[in-house]
Amino acid sequence: MVTENNKSIAQVVAELKNDARDFFSTRLQMLSQEMNDKIGVWKMAIPILAIAALLAATAFLTLTFAFVSFFAGVFQPSQYAWTFGALIVTGFYLIAGFGLFYLGKRELTQSGLVPKRTLRVLKEDQIWIQNEARSQV
Numbered sequence: 001m002v003t004e005n006n007k008s009i010a011q012v013v014a015e016l017k018n019d020a021r022d023f024f025s026t027r028l029q030m031l032s033q034e035m036n037d038k039i040g041v042w043k044m045a046i047p048i049l050a051i052a053a054l055l056a057a058t059a060f061l062t063l064t065f066a067f068v069s070f071f072a073g074v075f076q077p078s079q080y081a082w083t084f085g086a087l088i089v090t091g092f093y094l095i096a097g098f099g100l101f102y103l104g105k106r107e108l109t110q111s112g113l114v115p116k117r118t119l120r121v122l123k124e125d126q127i128w129i130q131n132e133a134r135s136q137v
Contacts, residue, residue: 027122034115041111049104056097064089 007015071085078084 023125027118027125030121031115031118034118038111038113038115042108045104045107045111048107049100052100052104056093056100059096060093064093067092 067089068082068085071088072081073085075081075084
């Protein structure tokens with residue numbers, strides 16, 4: 001059996017098979033490249049977050065006693081001087097910890113997990129296929 005443009009059904013099916021293979025291969029390459037880019041960002045952000053956590057813990061352990069004792073000296077006549085010193089230092093460390101957490105989170109959310117470019121191209125392909133199907137009918 002021959003189609004309108006003098007090709008056999010087998011030729012048309014073979015062309016469709018090749019086009020589909022090329023289509024999916026291209027989309028898989030796009031997805032792979034975009035995910036590799038995102039993994040690169042994660043590889044940079046995760047060590048930054050780990051170093052930030054390590055620095056925060058080290059700073060907490062090495063400076064806490066010094067700060068607490070300083071503030072305890074400020075409140076010395078009170079029997080709660082060490083408590084006030086500890087609360088002030090705790091507040092400072094909480095603010096610093098939240099700041100570092102925010103920086104790391106911002107780095108991760110800017111890149112995101114979703115492969116946006118690949119999804120956009122697939123959506124465009126879906127629209128193109130729908131338009132082609134309508135024009136064939």
